[in-house]
Amino acid sequence: MSLLTVRDLSIEFGTERAPLVAVHGVDLTIDEGEVLGLVGESGSGKSLTSRAIMRLIAHPGRITSGDIDVGGQRVLELSRRELREFRRSDVGMIVQDPSSSLNPVFRIGAQLSSTLRTNLGHDRSTARALAVEMLDRVGIPRPDHVYLAYPHELSGGMRQRVMIALATAGHPRLLLADEPTTALDVLTQKQILLLLDEMRREREMAMLLVSHDFGVIAQMCDRVAVMYGGRIVETGPVRDIYDDPQHPYTRLLLRSVPELDPGVRARVDQHDGPSSELGPLREACVFVDRCPHARAECASHSMELRWIDDRRQTACPFETTVAQ
Amino acid sequence: MSGVMGTGSVSAVSDVPVDVNPGRAARTGGRRLPTSVLVGAAIVGLMALAAVLAPWIAPHDPNALDFSAQLRPPSWSNWMGTDENGRDVFSRVLFGFRLDLAVVALITYLPLPVGLLLGAVAGYFGGWTETIIARIGDVMLSFPFMVLVIAIVGLVGPGLKGVMVGVLVVSWAFYARLARADMLVIKELPYMEACTVLGYSAPRAIFRHAIPNLVRNCFVFSTIDVMGNLLLLASVSYIGLGVQPPTAELGTIIAGGQPFLLNGWWVATLPGLFLVLFGVGLGLIGEGLSDQQHRRSGG
Amino acid sequence: MLRVENLTKTFPIRGDTGRDGPDVLVAVDDVSFDLHDGEILGLAGGSGSGKTTLARCIVRLEQSDSGRVTLGDVNVLAARGRERRALHRRIQMVFQDPYASLNPRLTVGTALAEVATVHDRLDGADVDSYVRRLLDRVRLAPGIADRRPRELSGGQRQRVAIARALAAAPDVLIADEAVSALDVSVQAQLLDLFLELRADAGLSMVFVGHQLAVLAAVADRVAVMQNGRIVETGETAAMFRDPHHEYTRALLDAHPHADPRRRFAIGPDTE
Numbered sequence: 001m002s003l004l005t006v007r008d009l010s011i012e013f014g015t016e017r018a019p020l021v022a023v024h025g026v027d028l029t030i031d032e033g034e035v036l037g038l039v040g041e042s043g044s045g046k047s048l049t050s051r052a053i054m055r056l057i058a059h060p061g062r063i064t065s066g067d068i069d070v071g072g073q074r075v076l077e078l079s080r081r082e083l084r085e086f087r088r089s090d091v092g093m094i095v096q097d098p099s100s101s102l103n104p105v106f107r108i109g110a111q112l113s114s115t116l117r118t119n120l121g122h123d124r125s126t127a128r129a130l131a132v133e134m135l136d137r138v139g140i141p142r143p144d145h146v147y148l149a150y151p152h153e154l155s156g157g158m159r160q161r162v163m164i165a166l167a168t169a170g171h172p173r174l175l176l177a178d179e180p181t182t183a184l185d186v187l188t189q190k191q192i193l194l195l196l197d198e199m200r201r202e203r204e205m206a207m208l209l210v211s212h213d214f215g216v217i218a219q220m221c222d223r224v225a226v227m228y229g230g231r232i233v234e235t236g237p238v239r240d241i242y243d244d245p246q247h248p249y250t251r252l253l254l255r256s257v258p259e260l261d262p263g264v265r266a267r268v269d270q271h272d273g274p275s276s277e278l279g280p281l282r283e284a285c286v287f288v289d290r291c292p293h294a295r296a297e298c299a300s301h302s303m304e305l306r307w308i309d310d311r312r313q314t315a316c317p318f319e320t321t322v323a324q
Numbered sequence: 325m326s327g328v329m330g331t332g333s334v335s336a337v338s339d340v341p342v343d344v345n346p347g348r349a350a351r352t353g354g355r356r357l358p359t360s361v362l363v364g365a366a367i368v369g370l371m372a373l374a375a376v377l378a379p380w381i382a383p384h385d386p387n388a389l390d391f392s393a394q395l396r397p398p399s400w401s402n403w404m405g406t407d408e409n410g411r412d413v414f415s416r417v418l419f420g421f422r423l424d425l426a427v428v429a430l431i432t433y434l435p436l437p438v439g440l441l442l443g444a445v446a447g448y449f450g451g452w453t454e455t456i457i458a459r460i461g462d463v464m465l466s467f468p469f470m471v472l473v474i475a476i477v478g479l480v481g482p483g484l485k486g487v488m489v490g491v492l493v494v495s496w497a498f499y500a501r502l503a504r505a506d507m508l509v510i511k512e513l514p515y516m517e518a519c520t521v522l523g524y525s526a527p528r529a530i531f532r533h534a535i536p537n538l539v540r541n542c543f544v545f546s547t548i549d550v551m552g553n554l555l556l557l558a559s560v561s562y563i564g565l566g567v568q569p570p571t572a573e574l575g576t577i578i579a580g581g582q583p584f585l586l587n588g589w590w591v592a593t594l595p596g597l598f599l600v601l602f603g604v605g606l607g608l609i610g611e612g613l614s615d616q617q618h619r620r621s622g623g
Numbered sequence: 624m625l626r627v628e629n630l631t632k633t634f635p636i637r638g639d640t641g642r643d644g645p646d647v648l649v650a651v652d653d654v655s656f657d658l659h660d661g662e663i664l665g666l667a668g669g670s671g672s673g674k675t676t677l678a679r680c681i682v683r684l685e686q687s688d689s690g691r692v693t694l695g696d697v698n699v700l701a702a703r704g705r706e707r708r709a710l711h712r713r714i715q716m717v718f719q720d721p722y723a724s725l726n727p728r729l730t731v732g733t734a735l736a737e738v739a740t741v742h743d744r745l746d747g748a749d750v751d752s753y754v755r756r757l758l759d760r761v762r763l764a765p766g767i768a769d770r771r772p773r774e775l776s777g778g779q780r781q782r783v784a785i786a787r788a789l790a791a792a793p794d795v796l797i798a799d800e801a802v803s804a805l806d807v808s809v810q811a812q813l814l815d816l817f818l819e820l821r822a823d824a825g826l827s828m829v830f831v832g833h834q835l836a837v838l839a840a841v842a843d844r845v846a847v848m849q850n851g852r853i854v855e856t857g858e859t860a861a862m863f864r865d866p867h868h869e870y871t872r873a874l875l876d877a878h879p880h881a882d883p884r885r886r887f888a889i890g891p892d893t894e
Contacts (some may be wrong), residue, residue: 041806042777156670185669185833190877190887212806215836215879219886238883256811257881258836260863514724518784521682522738522791523711532737536728 002069003206004030004053004174009066011048011057011230021281022061023048023230025303030174030206037221037238038210039253045230046210050176053208054091055083071173088119092167092205096179098159101166102151108135108162109147112169119170134165139195157188161195168199175200178210193219214257218242226250229286231303236312246314248291285315293318358616364608371602375422384412386419386572395588405590407580417595420572421602427484428553431491432546439499440535440542446500447507448530458504461497469494473560482565487557498549499542506538540617547610551603558599574599624827625658625681625714625795630690632673632680650676651687652851658795658827663817665842665859666831667874673851674831678799681829682716683707694795712742715788719800721780725772731758731783732768738790757786760823761816778809785816789824796820797829802837814841835874839863847871 006028014020023045030036040046048057055075057063068075070090078086095101103111112134113127122130128147135143138161151159160180167175177196181189197220200207211217217224217238224241226234226249234247245251285301288294295318305313357365374381383401390410398405404413446457472494477486510516511534519529558575560566567573569580574595581591632651651673658664666674680687681699692699694713702710718724726734735757736750755765761782772780781801788796798817802810818841820826832838838845839859846856847870855868866872876887 041808186835186877186879187669187873189879193879194887213879214807214881218881218883219879221883242881242883252808254881256807258807258810258814258834258840259881260836260839260875260878514718514720515726517684518716518718518724518787520684521711521714521716522741522787523708524741528741533726533729537726 002029003032003034003071004028004208005067005069006049006053007067007069009049009052009068010064011045011052011061012064013061018280019064020279021230023052024281026066026227026230026232027305028208028225028232030208032173033200033204033206034223035200035207035209035221037217037224038208038227039212039214039217039224040227041212041253043229044227046212046227047178049227050093050178050208050210053174053176054087054093056093089170090172091174091176092170092172093176093178094160094163094167094180096182098156098163099151101163102159104151106150107147108149108151108154112147112162112166115166115169131165134169135162138162138165138199139191155188156184157192160184160188160192164192164195164199168203168205171203173205175205175207176210177207179212180209181216182211182213189216196220214253226253231286231315232305232313233287233303233315234313235305236308240312246308246312247287247316248293249287252290358612360608361612361616364605364610364612367601367605368609371421371598371605372425374418375425378415378418378422382412382415382418384415386411386416387570388412395584395591397588398590398594404594405588407577407591408584408588413577413581413591413594416572416577417574417598420574420577420595421598423567423571423573424554424557427488427557428550431488431495432550432553435492435495436499436542436546439496439501440503440538442496443500443503443505444507444530444535444538447504448511448526448534454504457500461500464494464497465501467494469556470559473556474565477560477565482568484567487560487566491553491556495549495553498545502542502545503538506541507534510534510537540613544610544614547606551606554599554602624660624662624695625829626691626693627657627677627681628655628691628693630654630677630680630687630692632676632685632687649851651680654690654848654851654853656846656853656856658829661821661825661827662844663821663828663830663842665838665845666829666848667833667835667838667845668848669833669874671850672848674833674848675799677848678716678797678829678831682714682797684716708742712791713793714795714797715791715793716797716799717781717784717788717801719803721777721784721804722772724784725780725787727772730769730771731775731786734783735768735787735790738787742791753790757790760789760820761786776809777805778813781805781813782816785813785820789820793826795827795829797831799831800833801830803832803834810837811840817841834878835863836878847874 009026011023012019112131116127393410396406446454473490476490480486561575562579679685
């Protein structure tokens with residue numbers, strides 16, 4: 001029984017007459033305790049997808065189709081009050097830039113304990129003690145000091161830890177992490193990723209990790225969904241995808257990821273062009289402009305996912321071999 | 325201190341949903357002006373054109389007295405009725421507006437380039453240059469505008485001259501302050517730093533690179549300033565210190581119509597509405613341009 | 624080609640730091656290194672390591688407190704007036720943020736032409752063909768010359784920024800996190816471009832980056848910085864295989880491998 005099921009999600013901008021499709025026909029599932037990675041470059045729609053799960057799509061964006069089911073609750077049909085409850089206790093979210101989620105004029109401790117009080121009904125002193133404990137749990141040194149600090153006095157890594165504390169305060173069953181380490185340097189990134197992994201195991205949370213960095217995804221995830229141009233182009237266990245990517249875009253992505261071994265890098269085979277732009281719904285495969293294997297049939301491809309084996313799917317209907 | 329904070333903070337750029345910005349989807353258009361600007365420009369343009377062509381299109385002589393037609397309400401022959409001296413109000417409004425516009429154009433668009441330049445230079449160089457320019461500007465801005473104008477009028481005598489001098493002395497400071505603030509911001513941007521790295525001289529960096537990016541905000545502000553100056557001119561004339569009757573000018577017309585509000589309301593109100601319409605047009609232009617800028621920079 | 628000796632740069636810290644120490648931040652602490660002819664030197668380090676400040680000092684965007692920088696036989700830091708202008712012809716920089724490094728009001732062609740004119744690089748050739756050649760070198764279509772930055776993608780803008788730097792025909796190019804803000808697929812293309820430029824034009828480069836894997840792809844040697852000092856320098860492949868300094872090792876260990884078998888997370892999947 002999946003914890004999260006997303007079916008046929010579509011998100012659009014623009015007007016009814018001239019819609020700009022940002023996400024189309026996205027299906028996702030996450031089981032209890034599983035970590036799903038959502039990987040893609042800018043404009044792929046991955047961030048929007050994760051926000052939609054918490055119904056955080058604001059005007060002028062709108063969810064035009066789809067179901068989102070978290071633990072039996074149909075998210076898109078929740079009332080305002082139910083939605084608040086849902087955001088409080090079932091799902092947590094951490095984002096790339098913690099500064100936008102932390103109010104700069106309030107101290108860290110105040111924000112944390114206020115969350116604990118309103119969301120979990122603790123009284124003032126319990127909340128305070130709990131807050132300090134949580135700061136400690138996320139690895140913040142001298143938590144009682146930091147409790148009194150303002151967001152700008154902390155480093156990026158520390159702020160992200162505070163965010164993690166805030167997001168997991170309500171013991172959510174699902175954690176959405178949208179580029180949580182993109183703005184951090186590589187050493188801090190490792191610490192944060194390890195922390196996330198620890199907390200996930202400890203609290204038995206499932207996680208949706210959104211990132212443009214395949215390395216980050218590979219470190220943390222059991223399964224991966226690759227997005228491009230608002231669609232999912234490939235899904236599967238992370239190891240299978242790494243060893244044998246099926247979709248041309250996935251291959252491009254994997255070949256582009258810089259690796260430490262400065263051996264001979266295969267020359268990246270692609271056509272130039274912007275990553276993806278918003279526009280009306282096209283009949284063609286979203287990758288057709290850049291795909292080195294593009295054929296005539298690609299101009300009218302529906303981007304439906306087909307199963308390769310019982311765990312993997314791809315949107316490319318052709319058996320293309322890895323060109324070298 | 326970008327050296328210290330530099331590493332992480334900009335990696336976010338690749339994932340800023342710039343592609344999700346609906347305005348950017350109109351990339352094909354690029355330079356098109358938003359509707360509000362076009363509407364505003366149409367209003368302003370038409371009214372200004374009417375004012376310029378006043379001598380040719382005014383239905384009556386603005387100063388022609390006709391005591392047989394005093395305080396006639398608006399009609400087909402007198403669109404805004406007549407005043408207590410039988411003069412056609414609409415013609416007076418056209419001529420008055422013509423005078424107003426001429427004066428206001430001068431007192432708004434003369435200080436603009438001066439202020440823009442001084443502000444840009446102050447922001448770019450900093451140090452003493454900035455301090456001197458900024459402090460003088462602050463002094464100018466701290467005067468209550470009207471009081472200053474009245475004081476100058478007291479020195480120079482009533483009439484247009486006083487108002488103009490007063491405004492010019494102070495107005496540049498608004499633009500200077502605006503330009504300086506913007507310059508402080510763009511100075512830190514890579515494309516301005518690139519000017520240094522590319523070895524461009526300061527004048528080149530300021531004139532060719534900075535100022536074209538500073539002009540827009542100053543221009544947007546000028547649309548407000550025009551209206552402000554128009555109202556100022558009308559107000560000062562209204563209290564008798566600006567344009568002197570019988571010269572037609574919106575302020576004097578309104579002042580003249582005041583005693584007759586009960587039985588000749590049109591003399592004071594219709595010219596006022598005329599002014600309001602002009603203000604709306606300017607507002608549309610200013611807002612529209614400003615919105616377009618916001619949308620372009622990622623909103 | 625380029626020699627940096629004992630460069631130091633400090634920033635005053637304003638306000639109460641709450642610490643007992645002095646109120647300055649030593650961003651660059653007595654740094655020395657050499658850039659050889661035709662070499663690509665990587666400058667690595669986490670945030671706060673001082674690498675960007677160092678790069679900015681070399682280009683004189685920041686004023687260093689002490690030290691020497693020599694390009695050939697010219698003293699970079701002390702040059703003034705005409706000499707300074709000649710210097711800017713020889714050392715150029717590409718910035719990190721593609722969205723802010725081009726003047727939004729100038730077309731690409733205008734911006735490139737301006738560099739050529741100011742630095743007198745036209746050599747009698749007409750402006751248009753010079754611009755076209757530049758665009759060609761960075762693999763952009765000639766039509767790009769008439770576009771404005773906002774019509775271009777991040778990758779294209781960076782190429783224009785590179786073209787602008789090349790327009791001065793420099794000997795040394797400093798890339799300050801030039802690919803960090805780009806998508807990986809675009810990043811890969813740009814790294815290839817840098818390698819090409821080095822091969823064709825004999826450019827020497829200082830490539831500042833915080834991702835070691837990126838440097839692995841492009842740098843011949845790497846200097847690792849921590850807290851304003853260079854802690855290790857060496858040939859890229861050798862250093863990455865066998866780092867000496869613990870900071871280098873920490874950076875290498877922190878690299879998130881795309882191979883899910885090489886995880887640093889401790890979990891049931893690690894085999």
